Amino acid sequence: MDFKLTEEQELIRANMREFCQKYVDPIAVEIDENSRYPAEIIAKLAEMDWMGMPYPQEYGGAGLDYLTYTMVIEELSRSCAATGFTLSCHIGLASGPIYNFGTEEQKQKYLTPLCKGEHIGAFALTEPGAGTDVGAGSTTAVLDGNEYILNGTKTFTSNGPVADTFVVFAVTDKTQRANKAMSAFIVSKDAPGFKVGEHFYKMGIRASQTSEIILKDCRIPKENLLGKEGQGFKIAMQTLDNGRIGVAAQAVGIAQAALDESIKYSKERIQFGKPISKNQALQWMMADMATDISAAQFLTYNAAYLKDQGAPYTKEAAMAKVFAAEMASRHASKAVQIHGGYGYIKGFKVERLMRDAKITEIYEGTSEAQRMVIAGNILR
């Protein structure tokens, strides 16, 4: 067992930190305030080869291991969780299934521009009537000659308003049980009958763009079926398994930022003639924060490490996600507490962190859904 980062991992993490200081920190407040897509950061991420990190160089990626990728998402989220999620959604949720289940032609055509950052990816699984209950989806896909015709509405599609390539899930065989009824498709934003709805106005990760996707007799080439018919549920679950490692990393980054801010502020703020950090009540909050962050980090890196080794990691990814998400929410709230009234004011980073942390308990499977996955694994 080796807990030591390699020289390369340390360097890559430091590079991302430097990237954040130069390009992300200066606009993080503004993009949150205006719920604006940070196109300029994404363009820089593309220019510096971060958009396809964990995929092979032959597809325009950088061939990085998933563990290092996890650290990069953590570091980016420490500056801006919305940007961190935009990237992890693009890499994990959208590019992931194309890399894992796509044919060589699909990879050349869709994965390569995603890895190069020329295209942005999105993952459209959730529907108004099918959230945690993925199998309740009512979007359909019917084969008509050389094309599939898709009908239905997807909701909460992250990157929806800005994406070029969508991985969309639809029922192809109603007669089958939920886990065999769905198939996955690659849908281009230019497909006839494809429409992006309004961008949702959110509580947190406001710079991440979220919308509905409306499919009305949307025609896509038959070759855009991802994997085989009936494999959709499996593709969705496997994609969420690795996506969850990204959300866990995002949560760790948010919590680390909450701790960074708390340490800085509590040493500077004077009450009763001394820095508030001298009070044991606040010291214990920060000690708990530091401890939980380390624990969440180990769980997250462990899940990523198992994935790199080709070992099963579904349970570990769910554990990392639920633990990291809940601790990030708890501690972001504590960080606001440590800042007192100032923490409640717009422009103080902890206020944003508290709003951003909450989503990590909800998307890519709620905390309850993670516990169902863990329980399912340990009680099997």
Place this chain on the structure above:
Amino acid sequence: MLNIIACFKWVIDHEDIKINPETHELVLDRAGYRISDYDRFAIEEAVALTEQYGGSTTAVTVGLPAAKKSLKDALARGPEKAIFINDPAFHNLEPSQTAAILAQSISNQEYDLIICGEGSGDLYAQQVGPRLAEHLNIPCASFVRKITIEGRELIAERRVDEGIEVISMPLPALVTVLPEINSPRVPGLKDTLSAAKKPVVEITASDLGQTFASCLETVEIKATTMERNCEKFGAEKDELKRFIDVLCRAGVVD
């Protein structure tokens, strides 16, 4: 075509320095290291000049063997190769030693220009650049904020107390640069991954065939700290008197 040598130092990350509140000693046991901030501008300037005028950059550092970690970082920032002058004896080198070691190591290299940071991020003695130029017997301009090359002439804008001085000097030459000279690029992911493949020449103390004696002795290094007593004073006459009393009692004035 310019052959440029960019010198850099691997220093303790100042954000990691803790202070023992009782003894005021620096606690460094968990400190990380980084390329001295000032030297990042030197590396960037070298790389930018070779991009503009053609040529290549060699990054050079002197230090302990542990400074090997700095090489990939430096090479990810654009230089084509690195020279790593290291020895377990190179502990706490002072500027005169560093300059002499650099001079000895560089003397057989081809170069048109040597760029150093204005000072190091730890000692900030601002001596290595000028001393190195002296050893190599080449002209030197310190505190440079803009470099232009015209044929075999280098035109440097220097920031001096009274304003800006513009000077020209023949190549080969040495400059030390100010942070305002450029904005160092952030290495991309592939720059970092390919840095490991770039050539590194290692030079050790025995290769240099001489020893480099120090002329200074560091007795101790202690941190300054700011402590607040949170005494408040008004602007009235009595209060001012009390203010002075407190200062006298604290031994700040007498």
